[in-house]
Amino acid sequence: xxxxxxxxxxxxxxxxxxxxxxxxxxxxxxxxxxxxxxxxxxxxxxxxxxxxxxxxxxxxxxxxxxxxxxxxxxxxxxxxxxxxxxxxxxxxxxxxxxxxxxxxxxxxxxxxxxxxxxxxxxxxxxxxxxxxxxxxxxxxxxxxxxxxxxxxxxxxxxxxxxxxxxxxxxxxxxxxxxxxxxxxxxxxxxxxxxxxxxxxxxxxxxxxxxxxxxxxxxxxxxxxxxxxxxxxxxxxxxxxxxxxxxxxxxxxxxxxxxxxxxxxxxxxxxxxxxxxxxxxxxxxxxxxxxxxxxxxxxxxxxxxxxxxxxxxxxxxxxxxxxxxxxxxxxxxxxxxxxxxxxxxxxxxxxxxxxxxxxxxxxxxxxxxxxxxxxxxxxxxxxxxxxxxxxxxxxxxxxxxxxxxxxxxxxxxxxxxxxxxxxxxxxxxxxxxxxxxxxxxxxxxxxxxxxxxxxxxxxxxxxxxxxxxxxxxxxxxxxxxxxxxxxxxxxxxxxxxxx
Numbered sequence: 341x342x343x344x345x346x347x348x349x350x351x352x353x354x355x356x357x358x359x360x361x362x363x364x365x366x367x368x369x370x371x372x373x374x375x376x377x378x379x380x381x382x383x384x385x386x387x388x389x390x391x392x393x394x395x396x397x398x399x400x401x402x403x404x405x406x407x408x409x410x411x412x413x414x415x416x417x418x419x420x421x422x423x424x425x426x427x428x429x430x431x432x433x434x435x436x437x438x439x440x441x442x443x444x445x446x447x448x449x450x451x452x453x454x455x456x457x458x459x460x461x462x463x464x465x466x467x468x469x470x471x472x473x474x475x476x477x478x479x480x481x482x483x484x485x486x487x488x489x490x491x492x493x494x495x496x497x498x499x500x501x502x503x504x505x506x507x508x509x510x511x512x513x514x515x516x517x518x519x520x521x522x523x524x525x526x527x528x529x530x531x532x533x534x535x536x537x538x539x540x541x542x543x544x545x546x547x548x549x550x551x552x553x554x555x556x557x558x559x560x561x562x563x564x565x566x567x568x569x570x571x572x573x574x575x576x577x578x579x580x581x582x583x584x585x586x587x588x589x590x591x592x593x594x595x596x597x598x599x600x601x602x603x604x605x606x607x608x609x610x611x612x613x614x615x616x617x618x619x620x621x622x623x624x625x626x627x628x629x630x631x632x633x634x635x636x637x638x639x640x641x642x643x644x645x646x647x648x649x650x651x652x653x654x655x656x657x658x659x660x661x662x663x664x665x666x667x668x669x670x671x672x673x674x675x676x677x678x679x680x681x682x683x684x685x686x687x688x689x690x691x692x693x694x695x696x697x698x699x700x701x702x703x704x705x706x707x708x709x710x711x712x713x714x715x716x717x718x719x720x721x722x723x724x725x726x727x728x729x730x731x732x733x734x735x736x737x738x739x740x741x742x743x744x745x746x747x748x749x750x751x752x753x754x755x756x757x758x759x760x761x762x763x764x765x766x767x768x769x770x771x772x773x774x775x776x777x778x779x780x781x782x783x784x785x786x787x788x789x790x791x792x793x794x795x796x797x798x799x800x801x802x803x804x805x806x807x808x809x810x811x812x813x814x815x816x817x818x819x820x821x822x823x824x825x826x827x828x829x830x831x832x833x834x835x836x837x838x
Contacts, residue, residue: 379485380476385409386469387493390552390762393525393542394516400457406758407461410468417471426475427775430720433474435713439702440467442709446702450676458677462760469761473768480776483735486769487563490556495579501539501549501586508537533588540587548759550592551749553583555742555766558599563738566731590652591692591753595745602741656692656752658683663696667704674703694750714767718743721773729778739770 389405396403403411420426421433440463448455477483504510508529516524525544532538538546560577568576584596609615630638662682666675679689680700691697699707722740726733746763755763 379489380482382413382472383476383482383486384489386472386765387489390758391493391497391542392516393513393544393758394522395524396522401460404757406469406761407464410464410472410761413472414464414468417475418467420475421471426478430717430771430774432713432717432720432771435709435716436467436470439706439709439713442706443702446673446706447676449673450678454677465757465761466764469763469765470768473765474771477769478772480732480735483739483769483772484563484567487556487559487738488567491560491564491576491580494553494556494583495576497541497553498579498583500541501583504539504541505536505586508532510540510542512542513540536586536588538586538588543759544757546587547589547591547753548755550584550587550589551595551746551753551755551759552762553580553587554592554596554599554745554749555762556580557584557596558603558738558741558745561599561603561738562741563735565734589753591749594752595742595749598745598748599741602744606737658686659691660693660696662686663691663693663700667696667699670703672703672705674699674701674706676701690754692753694754696751697754714747717767717771717774718747721770724773724776726776726778732773732776732778736770736773739773743767743770 386406386409389409392405394405398408422429440459443462444455444459447459451458477486500511510527513524513527516522525540525542528538528540528545530538530546539549540546541549543549543552557577557580560573560580564573581596584592587593605619606615609618612618627638663680666680669675669681680691691700695707695711698710718740721736724736726736743766746766750763
């Protein structure tokens with residue numbers, strides 16, 4: 341039986357349409373269908389800015405569509421955050437702002453002439469993307485709407501990706517370049533792989549396009565399980581997977597492969613008491629076995645399978661080794677935007693590791709501020725107990741799958757400009773799980789002086805709740821009449837004692 345809010349004077353038929361999240365409605369629809377909502381307009385505008393790669397000069401500053409939009413949004417959203425209008429301030433919020441403050445100091449020490457432009461753009465892209473999601477993705481309805489829109493938008497880019505894979509022509513980028521007064525990102529023209537051109541569609545690099553598309557895979561397959569039919573979910577997921585593949589980048593394929601693995605793991609072993617602890621133990625054992633049996637380090641073995649060629653794996657290992665030499669050479673303020681020390685044969689200055697770039701550029705404090713803030717957010721979301729709310733647990737699982745894949749992937753690729761902003765937008769889109777209220781959570785303990793058995797019922801029921809249902813406990817300071825108003829939720833119907 342579905343649990344129903346009963347409001348005095350409301351008919352049974354009307355009450356049956358008010359279904360608690362996590363239960364089935366009379367029409368057979370699940371709670372996820374009941375909580376579907378519209379995506380907030382500021383989020384739609386942000387996604388439009390991400391997918392329209394428009395660039396223009398504003399005086400001496402180079403602006404993109406994302407930077408221009410977030411420049412408008414960041415100040416009011418920051419004020420809303422620290423005034424408490426977005427809920428309580430979290431350690432992740434504080435550490436992210438401290439990271440930007442430290443990057444300003446680090447760039448001031450290393451590149452004084454670049455402080456305003458580079459720190460400003462990083463702050464707007466990083467904090468702006470995070471704050472838009474933090475402010476407007478605040479419920480299961482918002483999150484489900486975001487998942488649906490992402491899947492739809494990525495599938496809409498598939499025709500452009502297919503054309504570019506065959507011709508090497510990024511149609512959207514070329515179209516924007518032809519418009520007067522603006523320009524788009526450059527056409528990278530990377531060497532083909534597997535007889536296909538690598539597609540960038542609207543991003544600065546094919547890796548970034550593939551990474552963008554990979555974020556929606558688990559969100560479609562897992563989060564929309566009770567929202568879309570199985571055939572529609574897998575059709576959309578297939579389109580997303582094809583877009584990721586057309587980037588022909590191991591850095592983009594890796595997170596999707598990891599998401600598929602985790603989906604299969606939980607489908608097969610979800611009945612275990614602690615399936616993720618078992619998986620972690622198996623990974624630890626495999627790491628030790630590889631370390632004993634292989635003449636290479638486990639990290640090198642992982643990189644050799646996570647890249648398209650052994651040459652790329654070797655090159656990433658060299659980047660990491662020499663990057664760490666730069667970190668220990670300038671551990672406090674980093675080296676800023678100065679060229680990093682490396683052997684003469686490493687002619688390229690690119691560093692394919694986001695976390696390493698943070699440490700090299702801004703020093704160990706800059707790295708720790710962003711990494712700890714990121715880690716705290718993941719751990720707090722991951723350790724929430726949502727056993728009483730299967731729908732919320734399912735949404736959380738989809739987001740965690742996405743970020744397990746992303747976290748490992750940005751150890752092998754660097755993210756900047758638009759995709760940098762988008763990754764932390766997606767991170768902010770899951771922060772609401774930290775304070776989410778599960779449906780069917782246990783009621784507060786009984787007030788002092790009441791029978792022990794009364795603790796099983798909401799306080800308002802013991803004090804005389806409205807007929808036909810149980811209201812949530814009201815604060816003791818409220819007048820008695822206020823406790824007899826229409827209740828917000830009813831956990832279960834009460835049968836009168838004989």
